[in-house]
Amino acid sequence: MKRRNLLKGIGLGSLSLVGLNVPAKAAELLYPAPTPTPEVEKKDPVFEQFGRTEYEKVRDAKIFAEQFFTKHEMQTITVLVDIIIPKDTHSGSASEAGVPAFIEFMAKDRPEEFQTPLRGGLSWLDNQAKRRFEKTFIEISDAQRIEIVEDIAYPNRKKPGMSQGVVFFNLMRNLTASGFWTSKIGIQDLGYQGNVPNQWDGPPEDVLKQYGLG
Amino acid sequence: MSDFQIKTTPTVYDVIIVGSGAGGGMAAYELTKAGAKVCLLEAGQHFDPADPKYITQMKWPYQSPRRGASTRYRPFGDFDAAYGGWDIEGEPYTTKDDTKFRWFRSRMLGGRTNHWGRISLRFGPQDFKRKSIDGLGEDWPISYQDVAPFYDEVDRLIGVFGTNENLPNDPDSIFLPPPKPRLHEMMLQKNNKKLGITTIPSRLSILTKAINNDRGACFYCSQCNRACIAYADFSSSSCLCKPAMKTNNVDVVYFAMAREVLTDAKTGLATGISYVDTLTMEEKTVKGKIVVLAASACESARLLLNSKSARFPEGLANSSGVVGKYLHDSTGASRGGIVPMLFDRKRYNEDGTGGLHVYSPWWLDNKKLDFPRGYHIEYWGGMDMPAYGFGWGIEEENGLFPGRDGQPKEAGGYGAGLKDDYRRFYGAYIGMAGRGEAVAREDNYCEIDPEKVDKFGIPVLRFHYKWSDYERLQAKHMHDTFEQIMHEMGAVPLGKKPTAEQDYGLNLPGEIIHEVGTIRMGDDPKRSALNKWQQAHDVKNLFVVDAAPFVSQGDKNCTWTILALSMRASRHIVEERKAGKL
Numbered sequence: 183m184k185r186r187n188l189l190k191g192i193g194l195g196s197l198s199l200v201g202l203n204v205p206a207k208a209a210e211l212l213y214p215a216p217t218p219t220p221e222v223e224k225k226d227p228v229f230e231q232f233g234r235t236e237y238e239k240v241r242d243a244k245i246f247a248e249q250f251f252t253k254h255e256m257q258t259i260t261v262l263v264d265i266i267i268p269k270d271t272h273s274g275s276a277s278e279a280g281v282p283a284f285i286e287f288m289a290k291d292r293p294e295e296f297q298t299p300l301r302g303g304l305s306w307l308d309n310q311a312k313r314r315f316e317k318t319f320i321e322i323s324d325a326q327r328i329e330i331v332e333d334i335a336y337p338n339r340k341k342p343g344m345s346q347g348v349v350f351f352n353l354m355r356n357l358t359a360s361g362f363w364t365s366k367i368g369i370q371d372l373g374y375q376g377n378v379p380n381q382w383d384g385p386p387e388d389v390l391k392q393y394g395l396g
Numbered sequence: 397m398s399d400f401q402i403k404t405t406p407t408v409y410d411v412i413i414v415g416s417g418a419g420g421g422m423a424a425y426e427l428t429k430a431g432a433k434v435c436l437l438e439a440g441q442h443f444d445p446a447d448p449k450y451i452t453q454m455k456w457p458y459q460s461p462r463r464g465a466s467t468r469y470r471p472f473g474d475f476d477a478a479y480g481g482w483d484i485e486g487e488p489y490t491t492k493d494d495t496k497f498r499w500f501r502s503r504m505l506g507g508r509t510n511h512w513g514r515i516s517l518r519f520g521p522q523d524f525k526r527k528s529i530d531g532l533g534e535d536w537p538i539s540y541q542d543v544a545p546f547y548d549e550v551d552r553l554i555g556v557f558g559t560n561e562n563l564p565n566d567p568d569s570i571f572l573p574p575p576k577p578r579l580h581e582m583m584l585q586k587n588n589k590k591l592g593i594t595t596i597p598s599r600l601s602i603l604t605k606a607i608n609n610d611r612g613a614c615f616y617c618s619q620c621n622r623a624c625i626a627y628a629d630f631s632s633s634s635c636l637c638k639p640a641m642k643t644n645n646v647d648v649v650y651f652a653m654a655r656e657v658l659t660d661a662k663t664g665l666a667t668g669i670s671y672v673d674t675l676t677m678e679e680k681t682v683k684g685k686i687v688v689l690a691a692s693a694c695e696s697a698r699l700l701l702n703s704k705s706a707r708f709p710e711g712l713a714n715s716s717g718v719v720g721k722y723l724h725d726s727t728g729a730s731r732g733g734i735v736p737m738l739f740d741r742k743r744y745n746e747d748g749t750g751g752l753h754v755y756s757p758w759w760l761d762n763k764k765l766d767f768p769r770g771y772h773i774e775y776w777g778g779m780d781m782p783a784y785g786f787g788w789g790i791e792e793e794n795g796l797f798p799g800r801d802g803q804p805k806e807a808g809g810y811g812a813g814l815k816d817d818y819r820r821f822y823g824a825y826i827g828m829a830g831r832g833e834a835v836a837r838e839d840n841y842c843e844i845d846p847e848k849v850d851k852f853g854i855p856v857l858r859f860h861y862k863w864s865d866y867e868r869l870q871a872k873h874m875h876d877t878f879e880q881i882m883h884e885m886g887a888v889p890l891g892k893k894p895t896a897e898q899d900y901g902l903n904l905p906g907e908i909i910h911e912v913g914t915i916r917m918g919d920d921p922k923r924s925a926l927n928k929w930q931q932a933h934d935v936k937n938l939f940v941v942d943a944a945p946f947v948s949q950g951d952k953n954c955t956w957t958i959l960a961l962s963m964r965a966s967r968h969i970v971e972e973r974k975a976g977k978l
Binding site: 233235237238241245246265266267268272280284287288291292331335336337338339348351352355356360361363364365366368369371372373374375376377378379380381382383384385386388389390392393395 | 449479616743787807818
């Protein structure tokens with residue numbers, strides 16, 4: 183959106199902007215130009231542009247500089263998140279939306295909450311794969327992976343020996359959903375229409391009719 | 397950052413104000429306008445929501461690497477405007493006797509007004525006279541009529557939307573037009589009417605129309621907690637401190653952590669403030685003829701209790717011994733649910749203003765209930781911007797409803813079917829939160845911890861706070877009501893209703909961030925620290941204008957009353973000074 187349109191949306195003409203003593207740049211920054219950097223790129227400069235305090239900048243830079251998951255673990259995460267949220271007719275997959283990098287970040291951002299459950303869960307998964315098929319999870323076939331996933335993706339089945347796997351899969355499902363639906367791809371798929379200056383005038387007429395509130 | 401930093405203070409200011417939140421900002425605004433030379437001490441940094449370096453408004457979740465998740469520094473999410481939190485490095489607080497108390501602090505110009513929900517409710521006539529009604533607690537030394545003219549002025553000065561409903565204890569006001577309700581809010585209004593639960597447009601300090609040339613109108617992004625680039629919502633920094641600074645009558649000192657109120661040993665009058673420059677750790681003092689405390693209910697009590705001298709051995713303004721006591725926060729309990737009727741709903745921009753467009757003020761008579769004080773209900777829901785936590789716990793939800801094909805669905809899952817569930821459920825969630833009045837008790841208090849100091853060497857607060865059955869039974873009633881509302885509208889409540897052993901889901905004290913009562917006002921100097929003008933009984937040039945002087949909380953949020961009372965106290969200071977009495 184052009185700055186002028188934006189200001190129109192806010193309800194401020196250029197005159198009142200002067201009165202406000204708002205640097206024009208401030209208004210422009212409302213809408214940074216879309217950054218072409220792919221979301222999977224870890225050091226996306228777009229992360230710098232959202233009002234960080236100095237101590238937050240330092241902390242986030244430190245997190246970005248570290249690597250928690252091994253290459254093997256990242257590969258396993260990538261396979262797993264795409265089983266949870268695959269590409270379909272509406273949108274791309276979780277890995278296309280940058281979910282593995284998001285999970286890597288969260289593991290470092292909240293080490294107490296995530297590091298052991300995730301690392302341990304991935305190891306649990308490989309152990310299952312080795313027991314059943316004598317290979318790691320990423321080395322077995324799609325059908326073999328699904329065989330394991332079926333045993334841990336449905337909490338109410340309560341299959342003996344699978345309870346820890348169920349808890350791990352719940353965590354992976356939740357992190358994947360958070361990462362996917364907050365990505366550009368996910369937001370577009372979901373159809374969220376907001377985060378733009380506008381004039382709210384209640385729900386549209388056809389919606390009111392649909393729910394008998396017209 | 398520290399634009400107005402002063403090194404030493406040869407000046408003797410007319411007034412020193414400690415804290416720049418709602419109370420301090422209003423005092424600075426009123427006193428500078430009256431021509432007083434003011435020094436405003438702020439423990440944190442400068443903040444201006446229109447300055448690019450602070451802006452988090454209109455950012456997308458993917459601009460945060462944690463997708464808006466909370467951190468220690470931003471407990472209400474990565475985009476929230478408040479700097480500080482529950483756990484500030486080097487600034488601990490302690491508890492005793494198994495107390496669980498949580499203390500939220502903001503270290504920035506405008507303080508906690510940069511974070512809050514902008515819910516701007518006047519106290520009603522009954523809220524000032526609760527003891528006369530139910531025999532509990534204490535009446536205020538003032539009545540609604542004393543405050544009403546100042547509420548009117550605050551309405552005009554700052555702006556609040558809402559509707560005049562002619563309710564007995566939720567006064568009509570000078571309202572801007574309210575935004576229309578969102579879809580789920582219309583459903584709630586229709587539904588609650590059947591249940592006799594009053595559900596009316598909310599009352600928020602957000603400009604649905606511009607009221608002056610300094611502030612723009614709301615552009616409906618729903619992000620008030622990120623602070624507004626157009627200054628269309630109320631924060632003390634944007635709406636009070638900024639105009640005060642324009643008078644050139646105020647020196648704002650940032651990074652100034654107050655240690656002690658200084659007094660003259662002979663006269664017993666306040667002479668200034670000793671503070672620590674948090675950047676250099678230097679000890680500094682600033683001198684003034686009048687001292688106004690507005691550091692927050694608990695920080696102001698801490699400051700007085702730490703200001704001990706031979707003349708004031710129990711701390712300043714504390715001959716009554718009440719300072720720190722009668723601490724109370726609003727009660728809180730909440731429940732979420734799913735409205736199946738809203739599955740697969742049509743998409744449109746439903747952001748609206750920040751927060752709720754409708755709420756339920758207290759609608760019942762406590763004489764007919766087993767708890768003494770009321771609560772209001774805040775609602776949430778709608779097609780809001782996805783953030784960290786989106787879809788979290790779907791394995792508890794998607795097995796409760798048939799799929800698109802009408803067949804039962806198994807909870808949890810993965811793949812395209814799961815992906816579709818998230819789409820279906822989007823915008824079908826509602827939530828409700830009760831915010832009620834607790835009864836102020838002498839044995840709920842903060843005091844100085846005899847052993848611990850913060851990183852500045854200032855003794856820290858220790859909290860002792862227990863809920864009583866008054867609050868527990870109120871929370872039980874909240875939860876019964878939430879289920880009643882959801883059942884009536886065909887919604888499915890999520891999770892389990894909390895039990896008696898869980899205190900009926902009551903939030904921990906402090907968590908609602910409405911702490912009040914620690915330096916209460918009253919006519920009797922033996923039972924109160926301040927007179928009805930919020931002036932210390934013991935020290936006539938010392939005033940307190942945050943929520944510490946509150947005698948009781950009301951089933952309302954406290955900010956609008958802080959503002960009205962600070963305006964009232966500030967006008968009194970000006971009058972007394974003109975009359976030569978100060």
